[in-house]
Amino acid sequence: MAAELYPASINTNLPNTNSTAVTAASKKTIVQVTQTVTTSTTTATQQNINNNNVEAARCLRCSFCCGSAWSIPKMPLSSSVYLAEGESEIHIPDVEPAAFLILLKYMYSDEIELEADTVLATLYAAKKYIVPALAKACVTFLETSLEAKNACVLLSQSRLFEEPELTQRCWEVIDAQAELALRSEGFCEIDLQTLAIILKRETLNTREAVVFQAALDWAVAECKRQGLGPTSRNKRAVLGKALYLVRIPTMTLEEFANGAAQSDVLTLEETHDVFLWYTAANKPKLEFPLQKRKGLTPQCCHRFQSSAYRSNQWRYRGRCDSIQFAVDKRIFIAGLGLYGSSGGKAEYSVKIELKRQGVTLAQNLTKFVSDGSSNTFSVWFEHPVQVEQDTFYTVSAVLDGNELSYFGQEGMTEVQCGKVTFQFQCSSDSTNGTGVQGGQIPELVFYA
Numbered sequence: 263m264a265a266e267l268y269p270a271s272i273n274t275n276l277p278n279t280n281s282t283a284v285t286a287a288s289k290k291t292i293v294q295v296t297q298t299v300t301t302s303t304t305t306a307t308q309q310n311i312n313n314n315n316v317e318a319a320r321c322l323r324c325s326f327c328c329g330s331a332w333s334i335p336k337m338p339l340s341s342s343v344y345l346a347e348g349e350s351e352i353h354i355p356d357v358e359p360a361a362f363l364i365l366l367k368y369m370y371s372d373e374i375e376l377e378a379d380t381v382l383a384t385l386y387a388a389k390k391y392i393v394p395a396l397a398k399a400c401v402t403f404l405e406t407s408l409e410a411k412n413a414c415v416l417l418s419q420s421r422l423f424e425e426p427e428l429t430q431r432c433w434e435v436i437d438a439q440a441e442l443a444l445r446s447e448g449f450c451e452i453d454l455q456t457l458a459i460i461l462k463r464e465t466l467n468t469r470e471a472v473v474f475q476a477a478l479d480w481a482v483a484e485c486k487r488q489g490l491g492p493t494s495r496n497k498r499a500v501l502g503k504a505l506y507l508v509r510i511p512t513m514t515l516e517e518f519a520n521g522a523a524q525s526d527v528l529t530l531e532e533t534h535d536v537f538l539w540y541t542a543a544n545k546p547k548l549e550f551p552l553q554k555r556k557g558l559t560p561q562c563c564h565r566f567q568s569s570a571y572r573s574n575q576w577r578y579r580g581r582c583d584s585i586q587f588a589v590d591k592r593i594f595i596a597g598l599g600l601y602g603s604s605g606g607k608a609e610y611s612v613k614i615e616l617k618r619q620g621v622t623l624a625q626n627l628t629k630f631v632s633d634g635s636s637n638t639f640s641v642w643f644e645h646p647v648q649v650e651q652d653t654f655y656t657v658s659a660v661l662d663g664n665e666l667s668y669f670g671q672e673g674m675t676e677v678q679c680g681k682v683t684f685q686f687q688c689s690s691d692s693t694n695g696t697g698v699q700g701g702q703i704p705e706l707v708f709y710a
Contacts, residue, residue: 357390358383368396376403382419389423401428409648410435410442414449418456431592436460437558438594438646438709440468444476450483454504461507467558467646467709471517474508477501478525494526501527512554515540560596562638563679563706565686565698566670569636571604576669576702578610581694583702584658590683591651591710595624597642598657599705602632603664610663616647617656617691623647636668638705646709656689659703673699682710 354362361383368374374396376384385400387393404416408431417432436443443449444460452460457480460466466473481497490496498505510522518540523533535546565585598614610632615625624643632639641659649655661667675698677684684706688697696702 357387360384361387365391365393365396368393374399376400378407381407385419385423397423401425404428405431408432408435410439411446412448413439413443414446414452414456414460417460418452421456421459433463434592435648437463437465437467438596439648440466441472442645444468444472445479449476450480452480454484454500454502458504458507461504464556465558466555469517470509470513470555471521474510474513474522474525477505477508478527481527498527506549507551509551509553509555510536511539511548511550511552558709560640560707560709561680561682562599563677563682563684563708564599564638564704565673565677565684565706566700566704567672567674569601569668569670569704571636571666571668573666576601576667576695577665578661578663578667578694580660580662582658582660582691583694583696584656584689584692585696585698585701585703586654586656586687586689587706588654588685589649589651591681593649593682594646594709595643595649595655595657595706596646596709597640597707598659598703599638599640599707600630600659600661601636601668601670601702601704602630602639603634604636604666604668605664606634608632608634608664610661612641612662613660614641614643615656615658616643617658618653623655632664632667640705640707642707649708654687656691657703657706658689658691661702667702669701670704671700673697673701680710682708 357365358380360380364375364380364384365387376399381400381403385397385404388397388400404419405428408416413432413435417429417436420426420428420432444466449460457477461473461477478497481501482492484500485492485496488500490500505527510518510528513522518536522528523537528536532549535548536550539545539548595616600610600612602608602610608631609629611627611629613625613627616623624645624647626641626643628641630639630641673686675686677686686698692701694702
């Protein structure tokens with residue numbers, strides 16, 4: 263059965279779009295469609311459909327070529343897209359060869375083989391020629407491969423292709439892992455519109471100094487794309503009004519003095535006014551937003567129904583407290599809640615760790631001070647860690663401090679926390695007595 267391809271109307275003209283999905287357009291790649299009429303002539307037939315007469319598609323045997331080094335063998339193709347009277351070649355300047363091959367293979371065999379390097383270009387082709395099943399497969403592939411280093415690029419593409427579910431997934435990653443996302447190479451590849459949308463974002467979970475530096479890094483990359491030197495003047499010019507989306511006054515005075523004030527991107531008057539805004543009683547009017555971003559509110563999954571202390575436990579002698587957990591939707595683990603001393607105020611050193619199938623995903627060596635109560639005390643990983651659904655992860659804590667602390671009792675194997683369901687099971691890494699029913703690590707701190 264011959265494939266039917268129909269071009270869709272896709273908005274590929276977003277200003278300053280640096281899309282990896284449409285890189286073929288920038289490379290001016292030409293896909294040539296050479297028509298070879300088969301030896302048997304197809305008789306034209308007439309069909310009356312809804313009182314409109316349409317000519318049946320003619321069956322051609324086509325070979326597709328790109329440059330001199332890439333081609334697809336001849337194959338039958340019937341499609342009004344490629345039929346043009348009096349033309350022996352049809353140019354397709356905006357579809358990458360590899361993506362076009364994947365499209366054709368799906369149309370003729372229903373097989374879909376996607377790779378990270380070509381999936382965006384394939385999504386573009388599937389959207390253009392209205393192949394929804396292939397487009398859906400591309401979006402699913404992108405969602406499963408989504409992480410901080412590519413979230414900003416995929417956000418740009420999801421907006422371009424009008425994929426709201428993928429857009430929402432991108433925002434979840436960007437908000438929770440904002441520092442990693444903004445410092446990634448992919449962030450510097452986005453278009454100006456996407457940059458502005460990110461800089462406006464109220465729920466970015468990072469310091470404003472990180473946002474400002476990310477904007478400067480993007481400006482350097484944009485200068486290069488436009489063939490400009492990365493001077494302070496040019497960086498400010500390519501940023502334009504987006505510079506005034508950075509909430510500079512919400513930085514600490516130290517962050518501003520050591521960063522933005524010495525960037526040479528701000529004018530002398532702007533630098534002077536921001537310093538006065540920090541220090542003077544009569545504050546000048548600033549063009550930058552004054553309100554701190556809300557960020558994200560961490561949630562806590564508490565796995566014990568009660569806590570206690572006894573004179574002979576809970577002790578710490580370099581042994582590990584550990585537990586395994588799984589969730590039913592993607593979340594971002596930010597840290598752990600731990601019990602502290604049962605004998606008054608005390609300071610603890612602690613090493614926390616998150617693993618998946620024995621592979622360390624994050625760890626941190628830090629300290630916390632407990633006040634002698636049965637409250638939990640939060641310790642944090644350097645960056646929130648993306649945790650996928652239906653997979654068991656292991657969290658561990660090795661404490662050094664007061665010999666006796668509170669511990670949890672009446673532990674639960676399943677806990678509903680908002681829209682997320684946690685399941686717990688014992689860990690073989692636990693050498694200090696912690697398990698599902700009792701022990702340390704009473705809380706998992708996360709974003710969802």
